[in-house]
Amino acid sequence: MTITVNIGDADLNELLAKVEAGEDVVFARNGMPVAQMTAVSQPSSRAELIETILRERAGRKPVTQEEIAEWKQIGRR
Numbered sequence: 001m002t003i004t005v006n007i008g009d010a011d012l013n014e015l016l017a018k019v020e021a022g023e024d025v026v027f028a029r030n031g032m033p034v035a036q037m038t039a040v041s042q043p044s045s046r047a048e049l050i051e052t053i054l055r056e057r058a059g060r061k062p063v064t065q066e067e068i069a070e071w072k073q074i075g076r077r
Helices: 012-020 046-058 065-075
Strands: 002-006 024-029 032-037
Touching: 012 024
Parallel strands: 002 024
Antiparallel strands: 024 032
8 A cells, every 4th residue: 555645744753654564655745756665675584695696596507718708808998
């Protein structure tokens, strides 16, 4: 659920409570949306991040020394 509030009418503590409850808050000035407040997603555990990286790497072919040398040359241009 999204709540739209006028900037001048905003009570930060009340809005933070709504965001913590899972609602998105849109700030409006003169009826026009100017900002949005949403909850921060919970950080993944280190093990989940490592697993994600390894899963992404598993689907790729290994990089060759020639490719690395070519990338270095491109970067020096």
